[in-house]
Amino acid sequence: MADRYPLPVWLKSGEKVGSLKSAFGNWWNQVEDWIKTPLNQMNAETCSAALLKYHAYQKDVTRFNDEPDELFRKRVKYAEQNAMEAGSKTGFIQIFERLGIGYLEIVEREDAVNWDVISLRLSDSQVASNTELLSYIVQQYGRTCRRYELTVLTPVEMTVGVFEIGHTWALDVAKQVIEPWEAQTTIQNTAIGHSWSLDVASI
Numbered sequence: 180m181a182d183r184y185p186l187p188v189w190l191k192s193g194e195k196v197g198s199l200k201s202a203f204g205n206w207w208n209q210v211e212d213w214i215k216t217p218l219n220q221m222n223a224e225t226c227s228a229a230l231l232k233y234h235a236y237q238k239d240v241t242r243f244n245d246e247p248d249e250l251f252r253k254r255v256k257y258a259e260q261n262a263m264e265a266g267s268k269t270g271f272i273q274i275f276e277r278l279g280i281g282y283l284e285i286v287e288r289e290d291a292v293n294w295d296v297i298s299l300r301l302s303d304s305q306v307a308s309n310t311e312l313l314s315y316i317v318q319q320y321g322r323t324c325r326r327y328e329l330t331v332l333t334p335v336e337m338t339v340g341v342f343e344i345g346h347t348w349a350l351d352v353a354k355q356v357i358e359p360w361e362a363q364t365t366i367q368n369t370a371i372g373h374s375w376s377l378d379v380a381s382i
Contacts, residue, residue: 223256243311265320280309300330
């Protein structure tokens, strides 16, 4: 990084120019780090562990047992944004994306009797690896007077084969053109086409 700080013209040649240039660059890099230190402490992803607790307290985020440091910092960083968007369906889905859970489907009012139940559809691996986090999200950002249930989605791979089967047919029409006793007929050949296809799905 020493190249960021070029030396004066009269110091660009000599035996110790390389060492002087390196020392000069290292010094100003250190000064830059000192200046950025207060700014880095305001970011939940880069601040010290001691200060992170105060950021979490300020944003009403509680660390659960054995929570990874990376996930805790994400929850603190996006706490305000998550709280603002939690009331909408799209916002709830984005909370799952920000915290690294992944794909989510939300189904509301699926049952006419239990209309207050909201179904969260996730894969089996998502539920197994984020049990405590899912409970926290529902408790912290879930809607008031709503019940939540987790539904496991199991992806199934399938192959679709497409085959084209077609046929054509014609209609001949007879028409009388003179009196019955001198009847002459002409045959008009009218082709009417028809084709159809068959899609076969196999699992």
